Each structure stands twice: as C-alpha cells, then as structure tokens.
Amino acid sequence: MEDAFKGTSDMPIQDLAHLWLQQLTPTLSKYLTFAIAVWLLIWVVLAPFLKPRKIRDSTPYASQLLTELAISIRSMAIFAVAGVAILHLERLGFYSLQPLARSWGALWYWTSLVATIVVHDAYFYWSHRLMHDPRFFRRLHRRHHRSNNPSPFTAYSFDVGEALLMVVFFVVWPMIFPMAWGVHGLFMVFQIARNTMLHCGYELRPARADGRPWLDFMTTTTHHDLHHAQAGYNFGAWFTWWDRWMGTEHPEYLARFADRAWRPIGPQPSPQVGDSR
Numbered sequence: 110m111e112d113a114f115k116g117t118s119d120m121p122i123q124d125l126a127h128l129w130l131q132q133l134t135p136t137l138s139k140y141l142t143f144a145i146a147v148w149l150l151i152w153v154v155l156a157p158f159l160k161p162r163k164i165r166d167s168t169p170y171a172s173q174l175l176t177e178l179a180i181s182i183r184s185m186a187i188f189a190v191a192g193v194a195i196l197h198l199e200r201l202g203f204y205s206l207q208p209l210a211r212s213w214g215a216l217w218y219w220t221s222l223v224a225t226i227v228v229h230d231a232y233f234y235w236s237h238r239l240m241h242d243p244r245f246f247r248r249l250h251r252r253h254h255r256s257n258n259p260s261p262f263t264a265y266s267f268d269v270g271e272a273l274l275m276v277v278f279f280v281v282w283p284m285i286f287p288m289a290w291g292v293h294g295l296f297m298v299f300q301i302a303r304n305t306m307l308h309c310g311y312e313l314r315p316a317r318a319d320g321r322p323w324l325d326f327m328t329t330t331t332h333h334d335l336h337h338a339q340a341g342y343n344f345g346a347w348f349t350w351w352d353r354w355m356g357t358e359h360p361e362y363l364a365r366f367a368d369r370a371w372r373p374i375g376p377q378p379s380p381q382v383g384d385s386r
C-alpha cells in the first residue's frame with residue numbers, strides 16, 4: 110500500500126490506470142488462488158473421499174461457476190477503485206493513525222487484527238441484514254443469492270451495490286482505528302480464505318462428541334450454506350455470536366452440521382437428517 114502510494118502526485122490518467130491495476134492484481138490473484146485451489150482440491154481431487162461431507166446432493170453447473178467468476182472480477186474491479194481512493198485519501202491525511210499503530214509494536218499489530226475481524230463481523234451481520242430488507246434486496250444482494258447452491262467461486266459474486274457496501278468498511282475502518290497497513294493486508298487474506306471455504310459446499314470442520322462444531326463460536330460451511338438455501342437465517346460472516354444473540358440462527362443448523370461433519374470421537378451421526386437439502 111505504502112509503496113504504491115509513492116509518486117501519486119499530479120497523476121495523469123494512464124498513471125491512474127496503472128495504479129488501479131496495481132490494486133487489482135493482488136486481490137485478483139488471492140481470489141483466483143483460493144477459488145481454484147479449493148475447487149481443484151475439494152471438488153476434483155478429494156471429492157470421492159469427501160462424499161459424506163458434501164452438504165447438498167446436487168452440484169452447480171460449470172456455467173454457474175463461470176458467471177460467479179465474471180461477477181467476482183467486476184467486484185474486484187470496484188475494490189481496486191476503492192484501493193486507489195485509499196491512496197489518495199492517505200495523501201490527504203485521512204489515515205493519520207498509521208504512525209500511531211506502528212509505534213504500538215507487535216502486540217498491537219496482532220491485537221488490531223483480531224479487533225478488526227470482530228468489528229468486521231458485526232459490520233457484516235448488520236449490513237447483510239439490511240441487504241435482506243425487501244426494499245434493498247433486489248438492488249443490493251440478489252446476485253449473491255442467485256447462487257442458491259454456492260461454489261468456491263461465489264465469494265465475490267456481488268451486485269455493484271453490495272461490492273460498494275463491502276469495500277466501504279476497508280476504506281473507513283483504518284481512518285478511525287489505529288491499524289497498520291500490514292494488518293489490512295492480512296485481514297484481506299483471512300477474509301478471502303474463509304469466504305471461499307464458507308461457499309465450498311463441503312463440511313470440513315470436525316464435530317465434537319456431542320455433534321456441535323469444534324470452535325462452535327466460528328461459522329461453518331453448513332452455517333453459510335443454509336443462508337444460501339433459506340435466506341432468512343444465518344447472516345453472520347465469521348462468528349456465530351450475532352445470529353445467536355439476535356435469534357437468527359437457523360433452527361436446524363446444529364442438526365444439519367452434525368449430520369455432515371466428521372466426528373473423530375463419540376457416536377456417529379444418524380443418516381436420516383438433511384437429505385432433502
């Protein structure tokens with residue numbers, strides 16, 4: 110971020126385009142790396158061994174995956190515009206907390222990453238619920254839900270309005286919270302990795318002996334898959350907290366998770382639950 114910022118004064122249009130490409134490239138490579146790796150590994154190489162972990166009986170057609178890829182590229186083009194805006198806003202002094210964040214050292218570096226994930230989870234939960242308001246859904250969030258049965262390529266399959274709502278957090282949060290740009294970069298890796306896995310269609314989180322997920326406070330693929338199947342539940346991104354606090358967790362979430370998840374210890378799941386998915 111800071112390297113790209115050098116030399117942005119009096120920028121002609123071709124330099125702006127260059128800067129935009131500089132912002133697009135890392136986001137695009139991360140998305141493609143995770144989407145292709147997860148697709149290749151889980152959907153192709155390991156698919157025969159992971160059949161009991163597959164959440165739905167059906168598999169999306171290739172045409173859905175290609176559409177999601179194309180729409181995700183459009184979202185990333187929008188994110189790159191926001192990236193260029195951040196560079197200009199930094200020049201204008203909007204990110205004055207940067208030196209402070211760096212001066213607080215390594216402990217703050219990692220604390221600020223955790224805090225950013227927790228705050229973003231709240232932002233996502235509430236903005237996501239807002240997008241499901243009938244007044245906004247068609248304009249902001251319909252595209253994402255066209256993937257009723259998601260895939261590793263669904264991660265950034267957003268309407269333009271949703272892409273803007275998602276990226277505004279990354280523009281504004283570093284203005285009001287002291288976080289180093291390195292933390293910003295790490296958070297982007299975290300979110301695309303988890304985002305891809307939440308849409309991967311296979312439940313890979315192990316279950317405890319009682320059938321609940323290991324790290325039950327974190328969302329699972331089943332959790333978000335249920336949101337795509339029945340949109341009135343499971344709005345959370347990274348944690349299960351907000352859905353539990355607000356009573357929006359799908360009533361069958363834990364049963365469906367237990368039905369698909371690998372259980373290293375304890376009784377194995379009964380086969381009758383959830384085959385209608």
Ligand SMILES: [Zn+2]
Nearest residue numbers: 253308333337
């Ligand atoms: Zn989704």
Ligand SMILES: [Zn+2]
Nearest residue numbers: 237250336340
């Ligand atoms: Zn939704």
